[in-house]
Amino acid sequence: MAYKPRTEREEIPILRSLKARMELSEEDIWNYFNLKKGFEGEVMFDLLTEKLQSECFILNDLLLELNNSKFQIDTLVVQDTIYLFDVKNHEGDYYYEKGDFISKSRKLMNNPLDQLKRCETLLRQLLQKYGFKLPVEAWVVFINPEFTLYQAPKHEQIIYPTQLNTLLKKLNMWTGKLNGNHKKLADLLVSMHLVESPYPRIPPYEYEELRKGIICSSCQSILPSVTGRKIVCGDCGCNEGVDAAVLRSVRELKLLFPDRKITTKGVKEWCGGIISKDVIRRNLNQNYKANGFGRWFYYE
Ligand SMILES: [Zn+2]
Missing domain, CATH: 3.40.1350 (Trna Endonuclease; Chain: A, domain 1)
Known part of the structure; x- marks a missing residue:
């Protein structure tokens, strides 16, 4: 080790x-x-x-x-x-x-x-x-x-x-x-040991200009739709459970935009609107700490 x-x-x-x-x-x-x-x-x-x-x-x-x-x-x-x-x-x-x-x-x-x-x-x-x-x-x-x-x-x-x-x-x-x-x-x-931050080799990016959707974990193409509890990639055939894909997308959102508050609505948008709010809320409740109230409600 x-x-x-x-x-x-x-x-x-x-x-x-x-x-x-x-x-x-x-x-x-x-x-x-x-x-x-x-x-x-x-x-x-x-x-x-x-x-x-x-x-x-x-x-x-x-x-x-x-x-x-x-x-x-x-x-x-x-x-x-x-x-x-x-x-x-x-x-x-x-x-x-x-x-x-x-x-x-x-x-x-x-x-x-x-x-x-x-x-x-x-x-x-x-x-x-x-x-x-x-x-x-x-x-x-x-x-x-x-x-x-x-x-x-x-x-x-x-x-x-x-x-x-x-x-x-x-x-x-x-x-x-x-x-x-x-x-x-x-x-x-x-x-x-120094922690390099911010990374000099990353080009500037804005939330608004990024394509929304869930990215295939294997070939990184944007996944078109959900069938039942699985998401199947049309390009490489790789499949993943919906919950795993949602949580992976939330981690990605947090990595790219660490200051952005995580909300059900925000995650739905980030995932390209293909996942229901109920599924997103259940996953967030199970894996993140709920904070705030009403319209100031978010997850950590
Ligand atoms: Zn793929």
Whole structure:
């Protein structure tokens, strides 16, 4: 179990929802797919580090700041050495040319080694500032089994998909015990973690301009109607109970508009008018706290 677990950044569900409800620019859509793919890669790496048998603190998804420079760490494993991992979920064939990572379609990847070195330097400075003397090893991890890098540099800090097992064996080899110093460091880093808010990569949006309706949980198309107690997606065939779909839509409304009061009427409108007020009221009563009175009645 990670000492600091990873949670999906709110940015991803917000963009997913906006993509279904308004026209996003190509850049926003690209950004959404990138964030989503990156997150999926990080979760894949978590599944591996969770299996470690040796003692360690695993800190996932840290956003830290030192001397006005922010840096993000995908995964940090604390033993007598501190392992910093930057996880990449690129797939397909890339070429390494004069320090650049280039895809077959000649697209350039942001150089992950430059990012890693910046992150490593800032982490070392932070450790020094707080008096921790543990050595740091930093690695870019390519997690996707379908990733290949041609003309790969031999001595760079890169772990390829075929080397993941060796990495885990190495981390498992440590027979030492965690002590107070390790814990002090883990607690310090967790306490320094910044919550990014508001998200800079989300385009501006207004309630009025968003398409209303219930979004399919699988393909994100807007669902046309309800049949009995189920909602069936005309596009992908996925089906979901009406109650679950209503509650999911309420969570989405709260995520996009945290200041908006939740009312039966408001939820009915948000769901595109396809759910009866009775069903909405029953779900809200069962899952949210009722507040206020008469026309000032709302749910928390
Ligand atoms: Zn669907």
